[in-house]
Amino acid sequence: MQTFLLFLVGLLQAVLLFLLAPLITGMARVLRAKFHSRQGPGLFQDYRDLKKLLGRREIVAQEAGAVFAATPYIFLMAMLLVAMAIPAIFVGSPIGAMGDLIAVLYLLALGRFFFTLSGIDSGSVFGGIGASRETTLAVVNEPIMMLSLFIVAILSGSTNLGVMSDVILHHRSVSYAAIGLAALAFGFAIFIEMGKLPFDLAEAEQELQEGPLTEYSGSSLALMKWGVALRQVVAAALFVGLFLPFGAATSLSPLALILGALILSVKLIVIFAALSFLENTMARVRFLDSTRLTFVAASAAVLGFAFSLAGI
Amino acid sequence: MPTLELLAASLLFYIAGGFVSLLLGKTERLAILGASLGAFVAALLGVDAAVPVLIGGDTSLFEVVGPFSFAHFSLRFDPLAALMVFVISIVTVATSIYAVSYLEEYSGKGVGAIGFFMNLFIASMVMVALVDNALYFVLFWEAMTLASYFLVIVHQDDESIEAGFLYFFIAHGFSMLMMVAFLLLYMQTGSLEFASFRGIHLPDRLASTVFLLAFFGFGAKAGIMPLHIWLPRAHPAAPSHASALMSGVMIKLGIYGIIRVGVDFLGATTAWWGWLVLAFGCVSAVLGVLYALAEHDIKRLLAYHSVENIGIILMGAGIGMVGMASGKPLLTSIGLLAALYHLLNHATFKSLLFLGAGAVLHRIPTRDMNAMGGLGRRMPLTAFFFLIGALAISAIPPLNGFVSEWFTYQGLFSAATQSEFASRLLGPLGAVMLAATGALALMCFVKTWGMVFGGAPRSSHAVEAVEVPKTMLAGMALLAALCVLFGLGAPLIAPVLGHVVATLTAGQTVPVAQGLSVFPGVARQAVLSTSVIALLMAGLLAIPLAVAAFHRRRVRARISANAWACGYEHTPQMVVSAGGFAEPLRVMFRGLYLLRTSAGPVGDAGDTALRDMTLLAARTEPMWDRASVGFSSRSVDLLGRSVQIFQSGDLRLYCLYILVALAAVLLAVTW
Numbered sequence: 001m002q003t004f005l006l007f008l009v010g011l012l013q014a015v016l017l018f019l020l021a022p023l024i025t026g027m028a029r030v031l032r033a034k035f036h037s038r039q040g041p042g043l044f045q046d047y048r049d050l051k052k053l054l055g056r057r058e059i060v061a062q063e064a065g066a067v068f069a070a071t072p073y074i075f076l077m078a079m080l081l082v083a084m085a086i087p088a089i090f091v092g093s094p095i096g097a098m099g100d101l102i103a104v105l106y107l108l109a110l111g112r113f114f115f116t117l118s119g120i121d122s123g124s125v126f127g128g129i130g131a132s133r134e135t136t137l138a139v140v141n142e143p144i145m146m147l148s149l150f151i152v153a154i155l156s157g158s159t160n161l162g163v164m165s166d167v168i169l170h171h172r173s174v175s176y177a178a179i180g181l182a183a184l185a186f187g188f189a190i191f192i193e194m195g196k197l198p199f200d201l202a203e204a205e206q207e208l209q210e211g212p213l214t215e216y217s218g219s220s221l222a223l224m225k226w227g228v229a230l231r232q233v234v235a236a237a238l239f240v241g242l243f244l245p246f247g248a249a250t251s252l253s254p255l256a257l258i259l260g261a262l263i264l265s266v267k268l269i270v271i272f273a274a275l276s277f278l279e280n281t282m283a284r285v286r287f288l289d290s291t292r293l294t295f296v297a298a299s300a301a302v303l304g305f306a307f308s309l310a311g312i
Numbered sequence: 313m314p315t316l317e318l319l320a321a322s323l324l325f326y327i328a329g330g331f332v333s334l335l336l337g338k339t340e341r342l343a344i345l346g347a348s349l350g351a352f353v354a355a356l357l358g359v360d361a362a363v364p365v366l367i368g369g370d371t372s373l374f375e376v377v378g379p380f381s382f383a384h385f386s387l388r389f390d391p392l393a394a395l396m397v398f399v400i401s402i403v404t405v406a407t408s409i410y411a412v413s414y415l416e417e418y419s420g421k422g423v424g425a426i427g428f429f430m431n432l433f434i435a436s437m438v439m440v441a442l443v444d445n446a447l448y449f450v451l452f453w454e455a456m457t458l459a460s461y462f463l464v465i466v467h468q469d470d471e472s473i474e475a476g477f478l479y480f481f482i483a484h485g486f487s488m489l490m491m492v493a494f495l496l497l498y499m500q501t502g503s504l505e506f507a508s509f510r511g512i513h514l515p516d517r518l519a520s521t522v523f524l525l526a527f528f529g530f531g532a533k534a535g536i537m538p539l540h541i542w543l544p545r546a547h548p549a550a551p552s553h554a555s556a557l558m559s560g561v562m563i564k565l566g567i568y569g570i571i572r573v574g575v576d577f578l579g580a581t582t583a584w585w586g587w588l589v590l591a592f593g594c595v596s597a598v599l600g601v602l603y604a605l606a607e608h609d610i611k612r613l614l615a616y617h618s619v620e621n622i623g624i625i626l627m628g629a630g631i632g633m634v635g636m637a638s639g640k641p642l643l644t645s646i647g648l649l650a651a652l653y654h655l656l657n658h659a660t661f662k663s664l665l666f667l668g669a670g671a672v673l674h675r676i677p678t679r680d681m682n683a684m685g686g687l688g689r690r691m692p693l694t695a696f697f698f699l700i701g702a703l704a705i706s707a708i709p710p711l712n713g714f715v716s717e718w719f720t721y722q723g724l725f726s727a728a729t730q731s732e733f734a735s736r737l738l739g740p741l742g743a744v745m746l747a748a749t750g751a752l753a754l755m756c757f758v759k760t761w762g763m764v765f766g767g768a769p770r771s772s773h774a775v776e777a778v779e780v781p782k783t784m785l786a787g788m789a790l791l792a793a794l795c796v797l798f799g800l801g802a803p804l805i806a807p808v809l810g811h812v813v814a815t816l817t818a819g820q821t822v823p824v825a826q827g828l829s830v831f832p833g834v835a836r837q838a839v840l841s842t843s844v845i846a847l848l849m850a851g852l853l854a855i856p857l858a859v860a861a862f863h864r865r866r867v868r869a870r871i872s873a874n875a876w877a878c879g880y881e882h883t884p885q886m887v888v889s890a891g892g893f894a895e896p897l898r899v900m901f902r903g904l905y906l907l908r909t910s911a912g913p914v915g916d917a918g919d920t921a922l923r924d925m926t927l928l929a930a931r932t933e934p935m936w937d938r939a940s941v942g943f944s945s946r947s948v949d950l951l952g953r954s955v956q957i958f959q960s961g962d963l964r965l966y967c968l969y970i971l972v973a974l975a976a977v978l979l980a981v982t983w
Contacts, residue, residue, distance in 0.1 A: 124875045150725070
């Protein structure tokens with residue numbers, strides 16, 4: 001019964017994040033426009049875009065293969081899986097059997113595998129370059145994420161994200177400095193995982209960050225765009241659920257869950273507003289120099305690890 | 313005993329198949345069928361013998377007095393040996409089916425001999441896992457090396473002969489270390505029986521010496537860095553089904569040797585052995601995959617990935633050995649379980665990938681991935697099976713590669729939560745290395761699959777390629793199914809491997825599975841259920857499908873058009889190449905690639921040294937010539953070099969010369 005309830009919570013969480021994602025990316029668009037002193041498209045523009053794209057006819061590159069055709073579904077599915085696995089509304093992983101940090105990181109990798117592969121499979125000129133950049137950034141990023149999560153896991157004695165979140169919520173750990181640094185490093189890594197600045201070009205998304213999307217059109221493009229938005233929201237939810245778990249439901253009563261969902265939405269909106277400020281005020285970095293910036297995150301993670309060894 | 317009779321029958325079939333193939337070499341069709349059928353039946357018998365031992369855990373012994381008074385021909389079929397026989401056999405089942413059509417490619421190049429050496433190679437691998445006596449172990453080990461050497465040089469071109477020579481040289485050179493290790497043990501016990509080595513108590517320093525000798529002796533066969541240099545040359549040179557067995561199975565016998573000596577004989581008594589194994593594992597894993605990324609030769613790329621995966625196996629084994637040395641049964645079980653699980657998994661997906669590469673090469677005459685592309689539409693099933701292998705090796709859930717890497721992570725995590733400082737420091741570092749390896753492997757296989765099967769064809773051969781024959785597909789399908797089964801069936805397989813570890817270390821069995829999920833000894837630490845993940849995947853796929861289907865009812869038509877290229881005509885050359893894809897990494901990790909160029913030519917250095925020596929011996933140059941001609945030629949050379957200082961090639965310097973000359977002329981005129 002408990003398992004079934006938790007499964008429902010997971011489903012609720014996935015659907016909530018799925019439906020919320022276009023609103024949050026729409027908000028990011030509005031905020032960016034404000035930074036540019038433009039009027040901006042309106043908060044719900046991304047929903048309208050998706051609806052329009054879903055009704056459009058598809059144009060497919062001649063040499064695009066089966067992976068290209070299947071990726072929109074697989075990519076979205078992977079992101080929904082992650083949305084079910086992480087502690088967000090409820091403090092604790094809804095599906096414990098895939099709620100440990102390794103499974104979650106590798107489910108994100110599943111999304112990345114197909115996202116980038118579709119770019120190459122489309123035969124597009126930009127797709128391959130975009131795929132190369134995306135996977136290269138992951139090579140720098142994944143060890144940082146792993147180390148910062150490992151720090152918290154070691155302090156909690158479990159790699160389950162739910163247990164880790166619970167330990168932070170109830171201040172059961174002793175190494176506050178270590179957790180703070182881990183949060184900093186993980187936050188930075190998540191920022192990269194979202195595909196935001198400073199490594200990708202805000203004004204040239206079509207070419208680089210969304211390089212693999214070049215050849216998509218119609219309903220496939222809609223699903224891919226939705227997936228990209230969901231990836232950003234899920235990554236932010238992972239950070240929030242783990243390091244800022246206050247307000248999450250601690251029991252499975254409907255009231256607590258609804259309250260948890262509301263608080264999560266508010267937290268996500270605040271986080272994205274802050275990120276928006278950050279991404280619009282930061283300078284862009286040449287892609288090949290990105291290791292200089294990730295170095296900061298890596299050192300924060302290593303320092304956090306040193307602190308956790310020392311028990312501070 | 314029925315198990316041993318089954319094994320004897322299995323060996324007979326291997327050898328009979330081999331000789332049939334050799335004798336019928338003239339009629340190639342029959343030779344191929346004979347060798348394949350023999351290997352197929354033998355492998356099935358091997359599986360039949362191994363499975364009950366793996367599940368039941370009984371050890372059977374067999375001993376005959378051989379021709380030598382000092383060494384009895386003794387066999388021991390314990391769970392670890394059964395695991396090795398199982399791994400050898402399942403891969404052989406697939407390759408023997410695959411070979412039926414694949415070997416037609418080698419028509420006229422000695423198909424009979426290929427079948428003969430192939431079957432001999434497999435039989436000697438089975439014997440290596442079975443024998444329980446140092447002398448016979450060494451004999452079969454050498455037989456295995458020799459048989460595989462002949463498979464490496466099948467092509468008879470410069471590349472394969474050079475690769476074969478390097479392989480021969482390193483394999484024999486380092487097996488000396490292994491022999492010395494056995495001799496040291498022999499000096500202590502006065503017997504060559506493994507039974508007498510088991511649980512031996514040696515002085516610390518001697519034990520460490522024996523372990524190091526065995527580690528490097530077997531490690532060269534396993535392909536650990538920096539003893540790997542033969543591997544990326546020898547494996548690609550062999551026919552693909554032989555590469556599959558070499559990469560999938562033979563190098564695992566190196567791991568088997570390390571575990572046999574380090575854990576079974578010496579009992580892993582010293583903690584730094586485990587750390588050493590872990591360190592070599594980390595370096596092999598990261599550098600192996602980094603070098604794989606820089607390759608555009610498909611089989612060499614896969615060979616480098618074997619170095620990577622051997623590294624991952626050693627990471628688990630290292631943790632297990634540390635656990636043994638510090639008396640922690642949980643750490644021991646999880647570490648060694650992870651190692652054995654990854655050993656089994658790597659055998660399946662790496663063989664699958666090599667067979668896939670062989671299928672591609674069956675249609676395209678070059679191993680260069682830049683001449684492939686677009687094969688996904690032309691060879692859809694091969695592409696699908698290769699995709700399964702690529703996902704498995706990139707540790708994507710819920711396939712088998714993920715499960716064993718998950719156990720490796722859990723082993724590292726268990727180490728990180730111990731009280732010793734070394735564990736707390738090195739456990740997380742290992743996890744970071746494994747994470748980097750995972751991300752790199754993903755990048756590499758996105759590149760590989762994309763370059764080979766994705767996009768537009770980049771050569772006329774790729775345009776004309778068609779799907780490979782059914783038997784080749786069947787071989788790949790079998791291994792692809794195993795990749796899925798070993799992933800979803802984790803709750804069934806993990807306890808079996810846990811039992812293998814328990815009998816090996818004479819420790820208690822740690823619980824690792826319950827219902828549909830697995831956990832690393834303690835359920836609070838983490839729980840994983842690949843079948844739940846797979847079910848949710850199937851379920852969640854419904855959401856995007858429903859969203860698309862709801863809207864697609866109105867518009868169905870899809871238009872096909874060229875890929876967008878900024879308004880220019882799209883040509884395949886525009887698309888990123890295999891080298892270009894990995895270029896950012898080569899720039900970012902310049903330092904690490906330096907090692908490749910400096911460590912790679914270790915083999916070359918050997919070659920050149922040999923060549924120089926023969927040259928020196930052949931040349932009888934008169935001393936007079938050297939003194940007179942040599943002197944003048946050297947002085948001219950020296951003069952030329954000193955004049956070169958003025959010719960630096962810098963434009964500004966030449967301007968300066970002109971100015972000086974002008975000034976000199978002006979001065980001379982005005983004077």
